[in-house]
Amino acid sequence: MSFDLTQAPATNPISIYRYRDGLYAVDLITAALKLDFFSWLEAHPSTQAEVGEYFGFAARPVDVMVTLFVANGWVRRNGAVLEVTELAKEHLCAGSVWHLGPYYASLHERPIARDFLEVLKSDKPAGWSGDKAAFDWHKAMEEEGFARKFTAAMDCRGIYLAQGLAAKLDLGGRKRVLDIGAGSGIYACGIAARHEGVRCVVLDQAPVDRIARKLIEERGVADRVEVAVGNMFDGLPAGCDVHLFSNVLHDWGVKEVRELLRVSYAALPVGGLLIIHDAFINEAKDGPIHVAEYSCLLMHSTHGKCYSVGEYAELMAEAGFTPGGYVETLVGRGFMTGGK
Numbered sequence: 001m002s003f004d005l006t007q008a009p010a011t012n013p014i015s016i017y018r019y020r021d022g023l024y025a026v027d028l029i030t031a032a033l034k035l036d037f038f039s040w041l042e043a044h045p046s047t048q049a050e051v052g053e054y055f056g057f058a059a060r061p062v063d064v065m066v067t068l069f070v071a072n073g074w075v076r077r078n079g080a081v082l083e084v085t086e087l088a089k090e091h092l093c094a095g096s097v098w099h100l101g102p103y104y105a106s107l108h109e110r111p112i113a114r115d116f117l118e119v120l121k122s123d124k125p126a127g128w129s130g131d132k133a134a135f136d137w138h139k140a141m142e143e144e145g146f147a148r149k150f151t152a153a154m155d156c157r158g159i160y161l162a163q164g165l166a167a168k169l170d171l172g173g174r175k176r177v178l179d180i181g182a183g184s185g186i187y188a189c190g191i192a193a194r195h196e197g198v199r200c201v202v203l204d205q206a207p208v209d210r211i212a213r214k215l216i217e218e219r220g221v222a223d224r225v226e227v228a229v230g231n232m233f234d235g236l237p238a239g240c241d242v243h244l245f246s247n248v249l250h251d252w253g254v255k256e257v258r259e260l261l262r263v264s265y266a267a268l269p270v271g272g273l274l275i276i277h278d279a280f281i282n283e284a285k286d287g288p289i290h291v292a293e294y295s296c297l298l299m300h301s302t303h304g305k306c307y308s309v310g311e312y313a314e315l316m317a318e319a320g321f322t323p324g325g326y327v328e329t330l331v332g333r334g335f336m337t338g339g340k
Helices: 014-021 025-034 037-043 048-055 059-071 086-091 101-105 111-122 144-168 186-194 208-218 254-267 289-301 309-319
Strands: 075-078 081-084 176-180 199-204 225-229 242-246 273-279 322-328 333-339
Touching: 014 289, 025 037, 025 059, 025 101, 025 111, 025 289, 037 048, 037 081, 037 086, 048 059, 059 075, 059 111, 059 289, 111 289, 144 186, 144 208, 144 242, 144 333, 176 186, 176 254, 186 199, 186 208, 186 225, 186 242, 199 208, 208 225, 242 254, 254 273, 254 309, 273 289, 273 309, 309 322, 309 333
Parallel strands: 176 199, 176 242, 199 225, 242 273
Antiparallel strands: 075 081, 273 333, 322 333
8 A cells, every 4th residue: 555655653663673683693692602612712812813713614704703792892802803801701701600601501402503503614694584495595585485575574674764764865966766686675665755856766586576566556656666677796777876785785795795886886877876775883893782683693594794884885995986974874774875
């Protein structure tokens, strides 16, 4: 049914979002405690690379794990070297009378905690919601039943988050937005509803395109939001002066993010604008804690993580963009821009 996409809810759902976003953090903590990670780090202050080498962990999951522990105040960075804090020495290191490791021991056999022990070493996603049959959920999105379920999940979240993005965007007179990997198209719909005169193109693969068309029509913006079908890695439609990646890049590793930014830069005209809307780790990579927790879920179930403001700025500059600053929107989300 048609709905005013500029109408905000009367209440703030942040606590509800954060329970879901941070759901897997406890399992990563449990996995680390099973390995007695903090006791080892107390005896062996080390760089992230040295942590990975000792435990046989890959770089991406180590980065997510360390960021979570730094955000919680259990590990600190002394230059490149990681050290346990007094809090961790008292409560997370074996030998202390206050050691809480046994309190977590009953959680060691939780399926997600076991998954993390594998992901830390393999750097491969364990599957959406622990579903081994959907190990590669990007491939699973080609199956209509899974695509509908996943798109509905992201759409209901996006009804709120799209408003936060659209309300703070300054498109600088640009008129045509390409929403890349758009799912239901909710972010394009939100932008069209808020910015008169702007038209949007929603790009995704089949069968998601059919789901998006139906929802766009129901939302009453089909005259300004159209749907294109394609693989975003194969090139992007011409004729758009704004490219939006909303909650897309965090599903991919650095290699794929580099490629997507390269493809975007090639397709945008001079004067075009790139927008990355996501949950961002801060420049110092010591928080915010709720984003560090959300990154655990992404590390478990996708090839990606929550990237930091600095990492995105570096990747944008590499692709040729001039990075802009970070703007916060809603529920720990925000956006960065890059100009061509």
